[in-house]
Amino acid sequence: MSSRIGNYIERLLNAAALKRWSKRANKVASIGLGELRSVRGQARDLRVQLDKFIFEAEGRLALPFVGSNAMQLPLYTDWSYRPEIWRGPITPLGASSVLTKARIGNEGTLFHDCRESELTYRQVRNISDMDLAPFGLRLDVFRFDGSFLSLAIDLPNDVCDGLSKRHVLRLDCAVDLETPIEIFARLNVKHGPNLEQVVREVPLTTDDVFAEFDLAYTKLNEKRVExxxxxxxxxxPEMNQIVLRDLTLSRRPRAEL
Structure with a gap:
């Protein structure tokens, strides 16, 4: 009974607030400048909270669900991960004129050597029935006077647990391009003072877009993986829109040589 009364009172308060702001919107041209500044401040504070609520609500109500970890994984996978950018909302959602070493969420970093940045990024909501990831990352590149553009994704520490030269790491992704370009993926493994790097081209002309990194051919010190x-x-990438709709990584032991 008390909850119904509470819901009724809340509906009345919401209706009163809507009526009050509707009245203010209709009379904004006649409000004095002093009062207008005060009311504008109230409206901005209210908009921040409303925008936050709407974003979170749409994220929860849309498919795929926010936080979804649904993945298509190879047999014998012993570790898998979908980075934060593709799993849940990040702050800020986007930026323009992005400088080099700009952080994207807690795990991503954008690198370039442009003198004048005409790069933007934005986290977007995936809505296709084919998408498994709740979010995607859109990069808009306009004039590009640099020699390289890369996106680094830090992996959680648990990928290091038990990592050995018997492992194959696999990267699966879904990519949309406005204009065809080449994309490469580089695996970096820091072990002690040394760094192992393996580069693979991401094949964008096939249905399954993935790259695999076989650690058997590296000089990995298994006891010092950091x-x-x-x-x-x-x-x-000049004059292109790149949408990374999904990105997942997995690890599995390879067959003995």
Whole structure:
């Protein structure tokens, strides 16, 4: 009974607030400047909270669900991960004139050597029935006077646990391009003072877009693995829109040589 009364009172308060702001909107031209500044401040504070609520609500109500970890994984996978950018909302959602080493969420970093940045990024909501990831990342590149553009994704520490030369790391992604370009993925494994790097081209002309990194051919010191990250390297990205709709990584033991 008390909850119904509470809901009724809340509906009345919401209706009163809507009526009050509707009245203010209709009379904004006749409000004195002093009062207008005060009311504008109230409206801005209210808009921040409303925008936050709407974003979170749409994220929860839309498909795929925010936080979804649904993945298509190879057999014998012993570790898998979808980075934060593709799993849940990040702050800020986007930026323009992005400088080099700009952080994207807690795990991504954008690198370039442009003298004048005409790069933007924005986290977008995936809505296709084919998408497994709740979010995607859109990069808009206009004039590009640099020699490289890359996106680094830090992987969590648990990927290092038990990582050995018997492992194959696999990167799966879904990419939309406005204009075809070449994209490379570079696996970086820091072990002690050394760094192992393996580069693979991401094949964008096939249905399954993935790259695999076989650690058997590296000089990995299995006892000193400290950090693992992935670099996406975009060749000639000028005047292009790149949408990374999904990105997942997995690890599995390879067959003995």
């Amino acid at each position: 950090k693992v990250w992935i670099d996406f390297i975009f060749e000639d």
